[in-house]
Structures are given as structure tokens and as C-alpha cells.
Amino acid sequence: MVTSGGFIQACEQEQLHLSGAIQSYGALLIANKKTIQITHLSSNISDFISGFDEHSVGHLVPEILEGLIQNFNGTTQFYENELQGINSRLDVILNAVDEQHMAIELVPSLPHVRLQSAIKVLPPSIDSDAVLNSVRQQLVDYIAELTGFERVMYYEFLPSGDGEVIAESCQREGMGSYLGLRFPASDIPQIARDLYLKTPWRAIYDASAPTASVMGHFTPDLTHSHLRSVSPVHIQYMRNMGVMSSVSWSIIGRNELSALLSIHDAEAKAIPLPVMQHLWEVIAQFNLMLREFAARKRMNLHARMQEQLNKLQVRINSAESFSDVWPQLSAWLMKEFKLQGVLLVHANEQFTAGTLQLEPHAFKQVQTMLLNSKEMLWQTDNLLGALPAIELSEVAGVAALNALPQSQQGFQLYLLRSCETYQISWGGRSDKPHEQQGELAISPRRSFEKWIETRLSFSMPWSEDTRLKLMKLRLLLQLLK
Known part of the structure; x- marks a missing residue:
């Protein structure tokens, strides 16, 4: 049995960006930006495009992708329905690996509904806490409607590092609610939070699917990879929650992760790439309004405090x-x-x-x-x-x-x-030791049922x-x- 502290330490030491594997929902090529030669590819590449297998390291990338590589600007780029794969049309995602290499990710192109402009989804501004609460709920309801996922949560991080669900939309009766529940900081280790700051979203398509290894002469940095494989501990965490697929978008405060918008479903699901991009834009718009509102509140607090302190200063001086x-x-x-x-x-x-x-x-x-x-x-x-x-x-x-x-x-x-x-409602007993489950030496708690902690000291x-x-x-x- 491993204590909570040992569990957190082990999670923080896991090199998530150096997993050497991707989710098998898509395929991966890594190329040298100058020579356009393939330095790495995923073991499942032949399931997506023809003419490539584990012996293709050192070959040139497909001619149809050369133009995308030459126009790569170092930031994540998305191309819908870009090329024909073996079984379907494929979307292409480009992202950086290091100064000399870039990743080319291939995922199935999926049909989607017509999308409205991201700036029309939410009100233009937030001017009070009541409006903030209303807009936040409007946001989770919109994501639920557009994605069809069973649960959408706005998960806010507290100064203690713990998280709390402060807005939720559930699409299926009887699945229970996490609204108002807290989750311990160890559920999302700092190393994972740092990665959330560097990627537009984190998608997990099927927690039960095997991974595809990335073959090459060195272990690539998959920090920005859309398909980066999932930690075995997190997979067990999802299974314990009864979740098979999820997507999380980041809410960023002043250079720190302040919240996550997360969607969960009990079945393996994928969201069309344009819908993911659209929601990213909507959430970015919300994030901008949130920062502006927080800045106005800080300015008002400064002004109010200064007024009070000026009065006290006059009193002190006299x-x-x-x-x-x-x-x-x-x-x-x-x-x-x-x-x-x-x-x-x-x-x-x-x-x-x-x-x-x-x-x-x-x-x-x-x-x-x-x-x-x-x-x-x-x-x-x-x-x-x-x-x-x-x-x-x-x-x-x-x-x-x-x-x-x-x-x-x-x-x-x-x-x-x-x-x-006073009492705090937790999603599962946060102080319960973590036990060995299957092949894992450590794993997250099994139960996420509401547990009430009464704080006395x-x-x-x-x-x-x-x-x-x-x-x-x-x-x-x-x-x-």
C-alpha cells in the first residue's frame, strides 16, 4: 500500500512527454524540417496511409505533405480533410517537436454540423460574479449540446491545489453529479498541469485501446502532440470513474492553469477536428473575458483599499x-x-x-x-x-x-x-491510501462517491x-x- 504522498511523488516523476507512444486512434510521422526526411513514425502508420511501415525511417515524407511542412510556422496547425487515407479521409495536425523536428499527426476526418462564429456563442463581456456564473453554465451547456458527451464540467483550481467542480452539464439521468465536489491536487499532478498550458486541448479517445509505439533512433518530445499516449495511472483513474473518453481545454489565469473544461463519456468517442477547434476558440474568448473581469476586480480592490488606507494614513500622521x-x-x-x-x-x-x-x-x-x-x-x-x-x-x-x-x-x-x-464535499475519500490495482504499483482511488469531510481544527x-x-x-x- 502506498501513501498519498508517495502516490503524488511517483506521479510527478512520470515523464509524460517522453512516453514514446501515441494513442492508436491516429498515426504519427516526425520529420526533419530541413531535409524533410522521416526520423520517427508510429507502429500503426500502415493502418492509415499506404506505402509506409517500420522500415520507412529515413525516407522522405509523402509528397502531398511537403507543402505543409514548408509552411510550418512552429505553432500547432490544423488541416481538415487534407488527404486520402486507407480507410477514410484524414485530417492533419502539425506541431513542434524541437528546433529541428516537427510532428505530422493523422486522424480520421469526421463529418460535423455547421458551426457558428465563436464570438457569437457567449455574451460580449462579464461585469459581475452573477453574470460570470451564468456565462460559465451557458458555456458547459453549449459544449454538451455540440459534442454529445455525457458530462461536461468546469473544474476550477483552488489556492490549495485541489480542484472543485463549479459548473456541470449531465446528459444522462442516473449518472450522478459532481457539482460542488472537490478533488485532491494529486488527481492532476503539476507535471500534467504544465502540459495543459502548452497544448490547445488534451483528447483521450479510448482508454481501453492499446497504444502505438513511436519508432526512431531517439525518444521524441511529445509535449505538443495531439495523440500523445496516456499515463497508465490516468487510464486507471478514468476506468475507476467509468469514463472511456475525455477532452479537456485549459482556462489560463496569470501564467497559470486556473481551471479545466472537461468532457467525459462512458463510451469511446471522437469529436471532429473543426468542432474541437471551434470550442477552443469559444473557450479562448471566455478566457479573455474572464481575465478582463478579474483585472477589473483587482483594480476596484486596489482603489477601494487605497481609499481606506489614505484615510488611515491621515489619522496616523496627525x-x-x-x-x-x-x-x-x-x-x-x-x-x-x-x-x-x-x-x-x-x-x-x-x-x-x-x-x-x-x-x-x-x-x-x-x-x-x-x-x-x-x-x-x-x-x-x-x-x-x-x-x-x-x-x-x-x-x-x-x-x-x-x-x-x-x-x-x-x-x-x-x-x-x-x-x-465546516464541511467539504469530496469526490471520493481524498485521504484514503492508494492501493495496488492489477499491474500498477500505485493507482488512484476506486470510488468517487460523495464523501463529506468535517474540518475541526x-x-x-x-x-x-x-x-x-x-x-x-x-x-x-x-x-x-
């Missing part, structure tokens, strides 16, 4: 001593951050407010950690879990701002929250705005004398 300012400042802090207690260490003095305070032994542990840390900001909603040396404390949540250099001239601010019993989580607010507050507190 006061004879900091003791005269503290009642007004602490009352504002308690309300703004929803606190039960606050502590400010300044000029070898401690100023407190509220009904909750760090016990002397707990304060010593937290302060020592801050002084030894290079981080200016630190926060936790589970103090006893974050600092096990603190055996007992009424404080559960701490957000600390440290501006106390070795000279001791500066300040430390501690925002304090008490324990609050946690405070309510700090909002994503906490860090921004504290950084602005730091500028005000630097005025203290």
Missing part, C-alpha cells in the same frame, strides 16, 4: 502616538479581514484587539518561523498542521505580514481566526485577495514611528 491610532486601525482590520483577533508587534511593543490571541508558546513558534523565513507574507488556515511544534492553540488561521529586519526596526502583523467547524480559508490586501497594508504600516 496622531501624537500610535496608541491613539490603534483602536481605529484594529477595528478596520477586524472588519476587512473577518478576524477574531489581531496582533501588531512594533518598536518592541505589542498591540492587540479582538477576543482571540496567540498563546505565548504559539506566538514564539510563529515569530521564530517568520524571522527565519525569507517570505514577507505567510498564511495558513490550519496552524497546528502547519507548525506541529505548537501542540495546542485556540488560533487556527494566521495571516502574517513580516517587515521586521534584523535591526528590529519595523513591524509584524498577525491576523487571527478561530477554529470553525481549521479556520475559514483566507481569500485570494488576502495577499494583495496585505501588500498594500505594508506600505501604510511602514509609516509607523
Whole structure:
């Protein structure tokens, strides 16, 4: 039996982009961009185009593809119904392998409905959280209608790394709902999240189908490959969920993966390439609106905070001593951050407010950690879990701002929250150890049924705005004398 920590470590070490195999739904050629010679091909190439087999490494690519290669600009390119294969017309996908090589992927060309312009699918902008929720649901409903997949989920990543389904569309009765359920960070390791940032989407056509090996003289980088094979752990994960096929599109925040739009089906399914492209464009439009809305919210928060801090600054500048300012400042802090207690260490003095305070032994542990840390900001909603040396404390949540250099001239601010019993709904028991299944030494949990975790030693989580607010507050507190 492998612990959750061991499971995560093993997943992070898996070189997904160097799998040396592709999904057998399509075929792959890799060519040198200058010589147009084939350096790699998939073992199933003869199932898709004639005249090529495992002995074709070193040959020139088919003449019909030379023009595409010469026009390749280094980014992923799609060509619908481009050439005749053995059993059907084929779409062609071009993507980069490295500076000298490019991949040519061949997939069956499928019929599709007439598609409207991507910019007409959703409203032109998002101006409130209520509108955001409505547009998000509209998006998942549209994807469900267009693809026919059984389940569509908007899966948002939380600051903790866990994910939560915040919008869903289910097409079949009795399949259950994941709406409102959380999933642990280990379900999508960081190495997989990094790949989502580099590809327009990730499609898995048939989790039960065998892979096709990529033959050549070195293992190619398949980071950008549309057909890249699937991790055995993820295949088992899909089977445990009762899913055979899936597609995921990325929602990207400020240089990080903020959410996934994922579709699942219990049967092996493929979406026509133009439909995949269309949905990519629709999601990109949504992503742009989402970033613009988030930017406006940050600007509004900056403006509101600055207005409040300007008032406090006037009060500080006019006061004879900091003791005269503290009642007004602490009352504002308690309300703004929803606190039960606050502590400010300044000029070898401690100023407190509220009904909750760090016990002397707990304060010593937290302060020592801050002084030894290079981080200016630190926060936790589970103090006893974050600092096990603190055996007992009424404080559960701490957000600390440290501006106390070795000279001791500066300040430390501690925002304090008490324990609050609350529940989190998980998709499966997140703390259950991972067991061996079949040939896998490790594999994901078997059950995804709703499991309720009752948290007893946690405070309510700090909002994503906490860090921004504290950084602005730091500028005000630097005025203290």
C-alpha cells in the first residue's frame, strides 16, 4: 500500500512527454524540417496511409505533405480533410517537436454540423460574479449540446491545489453529479498541469485501446502532440470513474492553469477536428473575458483599499502616538479581514484587539518561523498542521505580514481566526491510501462517491485577495514611528 504522498511523488516523476507512444486512434510521422526526411513514425502508420511501415525511417515524407511542412510556422496547425487515407479521409495536425523536428499527426476526418462564429456563442463581456456564473453554465451547456458527451464540467483550481467542480452539464439521468465536489491536487499532478498550458486541448479517445509505439533512433518530445499516449495511472483513474473518453481545454489565469473544461463519456468517442477547434476558440474568448473581469476586480480592490488606507494614513500622521491610532486601525482590520483577533508587534511593543490571541508558546513558534523565513507574507488556515511544534492553540488561521529586519526596526502583523467547524464535499475519500490495482504499483482511488469531510481544527480559508490586501497594508504600516 502506498501513501498519498508517495502516490503524488511517483506521479510527478512520470515523464509524460517522453512516453514514446501515441494513442492508436491516429498515426504519427516526425520529420526533419530541413531535409524533410522521416526520423520517427508510429507502429500503426500502415493502418492509415499506404506505402509506409517500420522500415520507412529515413525516407522522405509523402509528397502531398511537403507543402505543409514548408509552411510550418512552429505553432500547432490544423488541416481538415487534407488527404486520402486507407480507410477514410484524414485530417492533419502539425506541431513542434524541437528546433529541428516537427510532428505530422493523422486522424480520421469526421463529418460535423455547421458551426457558428465563436464570438457569437457567449455574451460580449462579464461585469459581475452573477453574470460570470451564468456565462460559465451557458458555456458547459453549449459544449454538451455540440459534442454529445455525457458530462461536461468546469473544474476550477483552488489556492490549495485541489480542484472543485463549479459548473456541470449531465446528459444522462442516473449518472450522478459532481457539482460542488472537490478533488485532491494529486488527481492532476503539476507535471500534467504544465502540459495543459502548452497544448490547445488534451483528447483521450479510448482508454481501453492499446497504444502505438513511436519508432526512431531517439525518444521524441511529445509535449505538443495531439495523440500523445496516456499515463497508465490516468487510464486507471478514468476506468475507476467509468469514463472511456475525455477532452479537456485549459482556462489560463496569470501564467497559470486556473481551471479545466472537461468532457467525459462512458463510451469511446471522437469529436471532429473543426468542432474541437471551434470550442477552443469559444473557450479562448471566455478566457479573455474572464481575465478582463478579474483585472477589473483587482483594480476596484486596489482603489477601494487605497481609499481606506489614505484615510488611515491621515489619522496616523496627525496622531501624537500610535496608541491613539490603534483602536481605529484594529477595528478596520477586524472588519476587512473577518478576524477574531489581531496582533501588531512594533518598536518592541505589542498591540492587540479582538477576543482571540496567540498563546505565548504559539506566538514564539510563529515569530521564530517568520524571522527565519525569507517570505514577507505567510498564511495558513490550519496552524497546528502547519507548525506541529505548537501542540495546542485556540488560533487556527494566521495571516502574517513580516517587515521586521534584523535591526528590529519595523513591524509584524498577525491576523487571527478561530477554529470553525465546516464541511467539504469530496469526490471520493481524498485521504484514503492508494492501493495496488492489477499491474500498477500505485493507482488512484476506486470510488468517487460523495464523501463529506468535517474540518475541526481549521479556520475559514483566507481569500485570494488576502495577499494583495496585505501588500498594500505594508506600505501604510511602514509609516509607523
